[in-house]
Structures are given as C-alpha cells and as structure tokens.
Amino acid sequence: MVTTVKNSALTVLIAEDSAPDRLILESIVKKSGHIPVVAADGAQAVQAFEKHLPDIVLLDVLMPVMGGVEAAKIIRGQTQDTIVPIIFLTSLSDDESLVECIEAGGDDFLTKPYNRVVLESKIKALTRVREMHKTMVRQKQTIELHNQHLIREQTVAKQLYDKIAHSGCLDLNIIKYYMSPQAVFNGDVLVAEVGPAGNMMILLGDFTGHGLPAAIGSMPLASTFYGMVRKGFSMLDILTEINSKLHDILPIGFFCCATCIDVNLDKRRLKVWSGGMPDSMLYKVSTNSYEIIKAKNLPLGVLSEKEFKCQEMRLPLEPCDRFFMWSDGIVEARNEDGEMFGDERLRRLLERRPGSPGLFDEIIGQVHNHIGTSDKDDDISVIELDVQHIPKRPAADETKKIQEGHLQDWAFSFYLATTSLEKYDPLPLIINLINDVPGLKERSSTLYTVLAELYANALEHGVLGLSSELKATPSGFAEFYDLKHARLSALDEGNIEIDLQHKLHPDGGELTIRILDSGAGFDFTAREAESKVETTSPGQSGDSLNFHGRGFDLLESICDRIVVHPPGNCVEVAFVWKRDDVL
Amino acid sequence: MSDISYDLDLTLIEGLRELLEDKFAELIETFKTDSARRIALIARAVPAQDLDVVSQEAHGLKGSCRNLGANSLAAICDQMEQDANAGDASQMEQLLTAIEQQFAAIAAVMDDLLEYPNSD
Amino acid sequence: MSINAKTTGDGKSLTIVIDGRFDASSLNDFRRSYEDVDAAGLESIIVDLQKAIHLDSSALGMLLVLRDFAGGEKSHISIVNCSPEVRKIFTISSFEQLFTIQ
Numbered sequence: 001m002v003t004t005v006k007n008s009a010l011t012v013l014i015a016e017d018s019a020p021d022r023l024i025l026e027s028i029v030k031k032s033g034h035i036p037v038v039a040a041d042g043a044q045a046v047q048a049f050e051k052h053l054p055d056i057v058l059l060d061v062l063m064p065v066m067g068g069v070e071a072a073k074i075i076r077g078q079t080q081d082t083i084v085p086i087i088f089l090t091s092l093s094d095d096e097s098l099v100e101c102i103e104a105g106g107d108d109f110l111t112k113p114y115n116r117v118v119l120e121s122k123i124k125a126l127t128r129v130r131e132m133h134k135t136m137v138r139q140k141q142t143i144e145l146h147n148q149h150l151i152r153e154q155t156v157a158k159q160l161y162d163k164i165a166h167s168g169c170l171d172l173n174i175i176k177y178y179m180s181p182q183a184v185f186n187g188d189v190l191v192a193e194v195g196p197a198g199n200m201m202i203l204l205g206d207f208t209g210h211g212l213p214a215a216i217g218s219m220p221l222a223s224t225f226y227g228m229v230r231k232g233f234s235m236l237d238i239l240t241e242i243n244s245k246l247h248d249i250l251p252i253g254f255f256c257c258a259t260c261i262d263v264n265l266d267k268r269r270l271k272v273w274s275g276g277m278p279d280s281m282l283y284k285v286s287t288n289s290y291e292i293i294k295a296k297n298l299p300l301g302v303l304s305e306k307e308f309k310c311q312e313m314r315l316p317l318e319p320c321d322r323f324f325m326w327s328d329g330i331v332e333a334r335n336e337d338g339e340m341f342g343d344e345r346l347r348r349l350l351e352r353r354p355g356s357p358g359l360f361d362e363i364i365g366q367v368h369n370h371i372g373t374s375d376k377d378d379d380i381s382v383i384e385l386d387v388q389h390i391p392k393r394p395a396a397d398e399t400k401k402i403q404e405g406h407l408q409d410w411a412f413s414f415y416l417a418t419t420s421l422e423k424y425d426p427l428p429l430i431i432n433l434i435n436d437v438p439g440l441k442e443r444s445s446t447l448y449t450v451l452a453e454l455y456a457n458a459l460e461h462g463v464l465g466l467s468s469e470l471k472a473t474p475s476g477f478a479e480f481y482d483l484k485h486a487r488l489s490a491l492d493e494g495n496i497e498i499d500l501q502h503k504l505h506p507d508g509g510e511l512t513i514r515i516l517d518s519g520a521g522f523d524f525t526a527r528e529a530e531s532k533v534e535t536t537s538p539g540q541s542g543d544s545l546n547f548h549g550r551g552f553d554l555l556e557s558i559c560d561r562i563v564v565h566p567p568g569n570c571v572e573v574a575f576v577w578k579r580d581d582v583l
Numbered sequence: 584m585s586d587i588s589y590d591l592d593l594t595l596i597e598g599l600r601e602l603l604e605d606k607f608a609e610l611i612e613t614f615k616t617d618s619a620r621r622i623a624l625i626a627r628a629v630p631a632q633d634l635d636v637v638s639q640e641a642h643g644l645k646g647s648c649r650n651l652g653a654n655s656l657a658a659i660c661d662q663m664e665q666d667a668n669a670g671d672a673s674q675m676e677q678l679l680t681a682i683e684q685q686f687a688a689i690a691a692v693m694d695d696l697l698e699y700p701n702s703d
Numbered sequence: 704m705s706i707n708a709k710t711t712g713d714g715k716s717l718t719i720v721i722d723g724r725f726d727a728s729s730l731n732d733f734r735r736s737y738e739d740v741d742a743a744g745l746e747s748i749i750v751d752l753q754k755a756i757h758l759d760s761s762a763l764g765m766l767l768v769l770r771d772f773a774g775g776e777k778s779h780i781s782i783v784n785c786s787p788e789v790r791k792i793f794t795i796s797s798f799e800q801l802f803t804i805q
Contacts, residue, residue, distance in 0.1 A: 020614040020647045027603045062642055091646050112649040113595060116602060208760045252771045253764030257796070276796040298797045302767060307776065 010034045010127065013054035015045035015071065016089055017063040021114070025058060025089075028116045032123065042066025046074050055130070056123055058110065060089045061101060069104040076105035083133040085126035089114075160219075168193035168226055169200065174388045176360045180329075180380040188327050188381040189218040189256075193229040196431055196448035199264040200390055201229050201238070204383055205300070206257045206277065206327040217256055217301070220245045231428040232448050235262040235271055236310045239300065243308050246301030255301040259325045263317065265389055270317040273310060275299045278343070280325035283355040285318055290350060314481065321387040322355055329379035333367050341370045360384040407437045408509075411501040418495060421463065422488045426498065427451055437502060439509050439577055447511070447575065450558055454515045454571055455496070460484060462519030462569055463494035494518045508578035510560075514570065521568030587688045592652030596696065599651070611693050614651055618644055618686055625663075625682070629675045637675065638667035644682075656685045708736035715746045722754040727761040737769060748773055753784035763796055770801060781805060 012029045016022040017040050029036040037052045039045040043066045045059060057075060059068035072086050085107040090097075098109070107129075108122050170177065170192050177190055187207035194200045203225055207217050221242055228238040239260060246256055257276030264270075274280060275297035282291040296311045303309075333341040349366055353359065363382055412433060416426060431448055434440045440447060460466045464487045470476040499514040555562055561574040600607045621640040628636040645660035663678045706729060708719045719736050721729070737748065748769065752758070770778050781803040785793065793804050 018643050018647045019617045020610055021650050023603070023606065023610050023613055024599065024650055027606060031602060062639070064639075091642070091649065112646045113652065114650055208764050253761075253768040255764070255767070257760075278795065295795050296797060298800055302801070 010055035010123070011037060011052055012123070013037045013039065013045060013048055013052065013057045015039040015042065015048075015058065015063065015068065016060045017041055018060075021060075021089075021112070024114050025119075028114065028119050031116065032120050034123070042068060042071035045071045049075050049078070055084065056126060057084060057086045058089055059086055059106075061097065069100055072101070072104040072106060082137075083130045085130060087119075087122055087126070168229075169390075172200075172390065174386045174390070175202065176384040176386070178360075178364050178380070178382045187218070188329070188379055189221055190381060190383065191222050191225045193226050194390055195229045196232040196445045197264070197452055198266055198390065198445060198449065199262055201225070201235060201260065201262045202325075202383065202385065203258055203260040204277070204325050204327060204381060206329075206379070206381070208254050208256070208299075217246055217250055217254070220249060221256065221300075228428070232431045232452075233428050234425055235260060235273060236312060237425060237428075239273055239310055240305070240308055243300045243303065244305040247304055247308075250301050255299040257295075257299040257327070259295075261323060261325070261385070263323075263385065263387065265317060265319065265387060268317050270315045270321075270323065270387075271312050272315065273297065273312045278326060278328050278331050280323065281350060282315060282317075283322040283324070285320045285322075285355060288354055290354065291315060314478065317387055319387055319389070322359075323385040323387065324350070324359075325383050327379060327381045330363070330367055330382055333371050333380060335370050335372055341367055345370075357386075407433075407502070408504045409502060410437075412499070414498040414500075416496045416498075418491055418493055421459065421491060421494055421496065427455060430498065430500070433500075434511075437509075439579065440502070440511060443575075443577060446558055450555060450573060450575065451513065453555055454513060454573070455498070457571070458496050458515045458517035458519070458569075461522060462517030463491070463496065464488065465519060505576075508576065510577075511575045512572060513575070514572040516570040519569050521566065521570075587684050588655070589653070589685045589688050590655035591689055591692055592654060595652035596693075600696075608697055610651075611697055614647055615690050615693065618647060618690075622679075622682060622686060625679060629672075629679050632672055634667040634670060634672065638664050641667060653685075653689050656682065656689060659685065706732040706736045708740060710740060710745075714741065714744045716749065717745055717747075718749045718751060720751045720754065724757045725752070725755045725762040725765075726757060726759045730761070730765060733765050734768070737772060742772075745773070747779040747781070750780065750782045751784050752782060752786070752789055755786075755789065758789050758792055763792070763798065766798070766802065779803075 012034045014022060014025045014029065014036055016025060016038075019040075022038055022040070026036045026038060037048050037054055039048045041063045042059075045057070045063075045068075046066070048054075049057065057072075059072055061068040063071075068088055072088075075084065075086065086105055087108045087110050088101045088106045089110050089112075090101070091112050101109070107126055110119055110122065168191055169175070170190065172192075175192055179188055179190060187205075189205040189207070190203070192200065192202040203221075205218065205221060224242050224245055225238060228241060233241075239258075250256075255276070259272070259274040259277045259280050261273075262271040270282065272280065272282075272293050274293060274295040276299035277295050279295070280293045282293060283289075284291060293313060293315075296313075297309075331341060331343055331346060335341075345366070346363070349363060350359065356362075360382065364380075367380060412430075414426060414430070416424065427448065430451060431444055434444050434447055461468065464484060466480065466484060466487070468480075470480040470483070495518045497514075497516040499512075499516075501512045501514075503510050552562070555573060558575070559573040560576045561572075563572040564570070565572065599610060603610050621644045624640045625637055625644075628634075628640070641660045641664040645657045645664060648654070648657035648660060659678055659681050663675070663682070666672070666674055666678070705722045706719065707722070708717055710717050717737060717740055719733070721733075725733075750766070750769070766780075766782070770780055773780055780801075782793070782798075783805045785804060790804065793799065793802075798804065
C-alpha cells in the first residue's frame with residue numbers, strides 16, 4: 001500500500017500504556033511515513049519528549065505513573081515558541097474530561113478503535129497548522145526586522161531632513177513656530193532663509209498624505225528652497241522650480257499646499273504666495289487690524305512647469321507688523337465630539353487682542369484645550385513672524401587665506417538681449433560668480449544690493465522708461481509694478497550689458513561693475529555738485545527727486561566711486577574691499 | 584453458560600493484519616498476554632473490593648478490545664468500569680465471569696485466525 | 704459609502720455619483736468607477752457630490768488622478784452639486800482652474 005503523505009517524515013511520540021494499542025499506533029505512524037517514538041506512561045513521555053523533540057505527540061489520557069493531562073501540561077511548558085500539536089488518545093466521552101484535555105493544551109482527540117485514515121488526516125491537519133504557525137513566526141521575525149530597519153532608516157532620514165530643514169534661519173528670534181511632533185513626518189514642512197539682498201523667505205508646506213511620500217517630497221523642497229534663496233533667486237523663480245521638482249517626483253494626486261512669503265523690510269514690502277492653504281493674516285500695526293490673504297494658486301506639484309502660473313500678492317509692510325500662517329491642521333483640529341476648531345474660533349481669537357505678542361502662545365493653547373484628551377493631535381503647524389530688521393548674521397571666517405583655484409583677477413561681460421529681459425533674472429548667476437571670489441564671497445549680500453539697484457535702474461528706468469515718482473504712494477507702488485509687467489511683456493527692443501572686473505590689491509581687492517542699458521539715459525548734473533558722483537561730461541538739466549528715487553544714496557554709501565557715463569545710460573561703480581574690513 | 588455469544592469484528596481484524604503485516608502475530612500475542620494480565624488483576628481486585636484497580640484495568644482492557652474489534656467484550660468492560668467508578672460492586676462477580684468467558688472464546692478465534700489466515 | 708457610475712448620451716458622458724464620505728477610504732471604489740468604463744468614446748465626466756458628506760485632501764488627489772486619466776489638460780470634468788463647505792475646499796485649492804465646478 002502506498003502511503004499518502006510523504007512531504008517530510010515527522011517524529012511522532014506515542015504515549016500509551018496498553019501494549020497492543022501502542023503497537024497499532026506505531027504501525028499506523030510508520031505506514032504513514034513518519035518516525036514513531038514510544039512511551040508507556042506520562043513520565044516516560046516527558047522524558048522521550050525532551051530527548052527526541054517530536055513534531056507531534058499522541059497522549060493516552062489515563063496512564064499509570066503520570067496521566068496524559070499532566071504530561072501535556074509539562075510538554076506545553078517546554079514548547080512556548082513552537083507549536084507541537086498534542087492529540088489525546090481516549091475512550092472518554094464525558095464532556096468534562098474533554099474540557100480538561102483542551103485546557104491542558106490538547107489540540108485534538110483520537111478515539112478507539114484507532115483508525116489509520118482518521119489519524120493520518122489529523123496529523124496532516126495539525127501539521128498544516130504547525131507550518132502556518134512556523135511561517136507566521138518567521139514572518140513576524142521578518143516584519144520585526146523590517147520594522148527595526150525602517151525605524152533606523154527613518155531616524156537617518158529624519159537627521160538628514162533636520163540638517164537640511166534647520167540649516168536656514170528658523171532660529172531667528174523674530175520667527176515663532178510651532179509644529180506638533182506628528183506634523184514633521186506627516187508632511188508639514190517649514191523652511192526659512194535670508195537671501196543675499198537681506199530679504200527673508202519663509203515657506204510652510206503641507207503635503208497630501210502621510211508618512212514616507214510626504215517626507216520624500218519635503219527633501220527636494222527644502223534643498224531647492226535653501227539653495228535658491230541663498231543665491232538670490234526671486235520667490236516666483238523658487239516656487240516655479242519647487243513646483244516642477246514636485247510635479248516630476250510626486251505621483252499624480254500627491255501635492256503640497258503651501259504659503260510662502262518674501263519679506264523685505266528695507267523696501268517695506270511683503271510678497272505672499274499661497275496655494276491650497278487656509279487664509280493667512282497680516283497684522284498691520286498702523287491700522288491695528290488684519291489683512292486677510294487668501295490662497296489663489298493651485299498647490300505645488302499639481303501643474304506641469306508649462307502650466308504653472310504664479311499669482312503673488314504684494315503688500316506694504318512696516319516694522320512691528322506681524323504675519324501669521326498655519327496649515328489646515330489647526331482649523332481642522334477636532335475635540336472629543338469631533339467638532340472642529342474652525343475658522344470662526346480662530347478669527348475671534350485673533351480679533352480679541354489684535355497683534356498682541358502673546359497671541360501665538362494663546363492660539364496654540366486654545367487649540368490644545370479644544371483637542372483635550374482626544375487622540376487627534378496631528379499636523380498642527382503655526383508660524384508667526386514679528387516684522388523686524390533681521391540681525392546681521394555672523395560673518396564668515398575672515399582669516400581665511402586666498403586659496404588656490406579661486407578667482408582673483410578676472411573680468412566678466414554679460415549681455416542680455418530683449419528676449420532675455422522679460423523673465424530672466426541675471427543676479428543669481430552673478431552672485432554665484434562673486435561667491436567664487438575670496439573676499440567678495442563674504443560681502444555678497446552687500447554686492448547683491450548694489451547689483452540689484454543697478455540692474456533695477458537699468459531695466460525699469462533705462463530700458464522700460466518708468467518713472468520712480470510713481471512709487472511714492474502706496475497705490476502707485478502697485479501701479480508701478482503693473483506697468484513694469486505690462487511694458488516688459490510688450491518690449492520690442494532693449495538690452496542690458498553688465499561688465500565686471502576684479503583686481504586683487506595687496507590688502508584686498510577692487511570690483512568694478514559697469515551697467516549699460518539701451519535706454520535714453522537720465523540727467524545727473526543736479527546731483528553732481530553735492531556728491532562724489534563723477535561725470536565724464538556735462539549733462540542736461542533735470543530734477544533731483546528723480547535722481548534720489550533711483551537709489552543712488554544707497555549706492556553712495558556702499559561704493560567707493562560712482563561714475564555715470566553720458567547720456568546717462570551707463571553707470572560704473574567701484575567697490576574696494578580690504579582683508580581686515582569689519583563686515 | 585456454555586453457549587457464549589460474542590461479537591468480534593473480523594473486517595477490522597483483517598484491516599489490522601494488512602496494516603501490521605508481519606507484526607500481526609505479535610499484535611495478537613500481545614493482546615492476549617496483556618488482556619490476560621489485566622483480567623488476572625481484576626480477578627484479584629474484585630474479592631478485595633479494590634474498585635480503583637478494577638476501574639483502571641477494565642478501562643485499559645476496554646480500549647484494547649475496541650482496537651481489536653472485540654466489541655461485546657469492550658461493552659462488558661465499560662459496564663464494569665462505570666460500576667467501579669460509581670462504587671457499585673453488586674454485579675462485579677457476574678461481569679468478571681462474563682469477561683473471562685468471552686475472552687476465552689475470542690482468544691480461541693484469534694488463534695485460529697493466526698493459524699489459518701485466509702480461512703474466511 | 705457608495706460610488707456609482709453610469710454612462711449617458713451614447714457613451715459620451717460618464718456620471719460618477721458619490722454617496723457618503725469621499726476620502727482615502729473611497730480610493731479603490733472611485734478608481735473602479737471610471738476604470739471599468741469603456742473610455743474610448745468618452746467626452747466628458749461629471750462628478751456628482753450632492754450626497755458626499757465629507758471631502759479631504761486625498762479626495763482632491765483622486766480628482767487629480769481622474770483628470771490625468773481623462774487626458775489632463777484636454778479633459779472635460781465637471782464637479783456638480785457641491786455644498787458650500789465642499790465648494791470652499793475647492794476654492795482654497797484653486798481647483799476651479801482645473802475643473803468646472805458648479
């Protein structure tokens with residue numbers, strides 16, 4: 001007769017005190033392709049179990065010396081990690097004893113007369129259970145290992161992320177921020193950095209989804225943000241770049257709601273871009289009221305680079321104004337009854353004591369009160385910016401010697417034709433170049449200001465022929481930029497040439513910047529008499545207000561020489577630096 | 584009671600012969616020896632009113648009988664085990680006699696089965 | 704929660720009706736509702752939110768996936784019967800730029 005199961009031979013312990021019964025079981029087990037180990041009582045069974053470590057145990061209930069129930073308890077005590085099925089051999093039929101057997105750890109019963117088919121089926125079934133258990137244990141170990149691995153990876157990722165995210169200026173005491181611990185790896189991201197023009201940008205993002213997909217997106221967002229802010233790119237350029245990156249990386253349906261601000265207190269203006277985020281608020285100290293800024297854009301990552309349109313808002317800004325922004329977690333925070341904190345409550349709180357310095361803590365306190373002990377405390381991010389002049393960052397290491405391979409004596413000429421003027425911003429490229437020059441690198445923030453002034457003058461007044469008088473009033477401020485945009489879009493002809501030349505001096509160096517525009521030029525003679533501005537030829541008469549408006553005061557305070565070449569469309573400045581200058 | 588009626592499941596026994604093959608004889612011998620030993624223990628315990636031993640051995644004998652198809656003998660053992668467990672000694676003598684007679688008859692048939700394997 | 708879809712107008716238009724929550728738990732049902740349809744002659748899709756009671760950012764994500772499925776920029780998707788609450792969510796996210804919202 002051919003045996004039915006032949007997967008792998010199991011060791012089967014048979015504990016049965018009746019010799020003929022034992023013989024029958026032994027034969028069945030052998031015939032089924034397994035290996036029998038026999039014992040005549042419970043004590044022998046326990047010994048044999050320890051010695052042979054069988055896969056299955058057959059235990060007679062009533063045996064001399066030690067009964068099956070007691071033996072089962074001992075055996076069960078020794079097999080906590082693995083499953084060794086125990087089948088009780090019995091002619092018992094009363095329920096109470098069956099219960100006792102199950103409680104002692106029995107998995108099944110076999111009644112007399114012993115039947116080969118029945119026993120084989122039971123062994124097969126229990127082996128299956130045993131295999132399942134083994135698989136389960138193995139999988140559990142694998143999962144545990146994976147989980148440990150994942151936690152390790154997340155720790156590394158978190159460290160990496162923290163390094164990127166906190167490399168900016170979040171530590172400035174004018175920025176107050178609260179991010180619940182859950183928020184950080186649940187997709188809320190906050191980055192802030194000071195640009196070379198002395199402006200500061202802050203971006204609060206809220207990725208859809210939770211966990212890894214969200215965390216993955218925040219890395220390129222943060223590194224792009226920091227890289228570009230530091231190089232002086234505009235907010236729109238930065239957001240366009242981040243949008244493209246996220247659009248490429250994130251699966252369709254995943255995106256990042258964000259509010260981004262660019263604060264420039266020197267220019268007294270705030271730029272806000274918001275996509276998919278709750279309203280943010282600007283507290284105006286002059287009116288003791290809030291200006292509400294609504295999201296006007298699609299979240300980042302939704303549109304392709306081609307489709308991406310960026311609508312930013314410009315607002316005048318004064319010292320001591322306060323800017324508030326948050327992710328939807330704060331509005332949607334629920335209490336135990338599932339009621340949301342809500343816009344209404346937030347507004348009331350803000351209106352009660354407008355602009356109070358304690359408002360930030362109060363908002364967070366109230367939200368936490370609202371949540372109470374309900375388990376929902378995730379993704380809460382609140383940011384407040386107290387608009388103040390940004391403290392000067394500690395200067396880079398001054399004692400650093402000029403290193404080989406760095407730029408020392410050089411010249412650079414950059415020509416921008418009509419088609420490049422509308423969208424392209426040449427300043428990041430030039431600042432990048434300047435950052436390669438020891439001595440200038442540490443002064444790149446100052447030089448950015450100089451270049452920005454010169455370039456803006458050349459473009460706005462020279463090429464586009466705009467009058468700076470417009471900017472004198474708040475309404476004109478907006479009109480000026482609308483006009484600039486309109487004229488840029490319609491520009492037929494115009495160009496700007498930027499020439500830089502750097503010479504090393506024994507104790508420092510000198511950078512000459514010359515900007516030539518295609519405009520008609522402007523009058524500078526009125527200024528000549530009272531300043532160190534040199535002219536190479538006499539110019540026409542004109543108004544000095546216009547002159548002032550063009551930021552020459554600022555340039556004068558920074559540069560060592562300003563020369564305006566006729567007909568007034570070419571400005572040349574010299575910037576001299578000394579190695580032991582105090583920056 | 585010379586005309587002993589008993590029930591022996593010959594189909595089951597043939598199944599055992601097939602299963603045990605050359606060990607079948609050993610099984611029959613073991614059954615006879617083990618049963619005889621148990622019956623002797625019961626025979627000693629009944630007059631001594633040692634019902635624990637009676638119960639235990641009757642239980643063991645019952646099991647072996649069921650395994651070898653000796654169903655009527657198993658039924659008498661079950662009766663004896665239950666009586667002993669209940670502390671009822673009134674029928675012990677008669678039950679013992681019935682067990683001894685049936686066992687003798689069954690043992691004889693089993694011997695025949697060993698001698699003439701294909702007699703039926 | 705249930706999501707039902709039916710085609711009308713000679714298979715040119717597909718209407719997806721969302722009944723109940725419209726969030727991450729609806730993902731598979733929502734996707735099935737349009738993936739199981741013969742998309743060959745489909746010209747427009749209508750998402751009916753009259754009976755939708757809750758909508759979160761994953762629902763926005765799902766709508767973007769639907770838009771991509773329907774041809775991205777070339778798609779014609781209308782979202783109809785929005786409650787004021789739901790409408791507000793679309794407004795905040797500027798979804799009017801991508802969908803016709805009624």
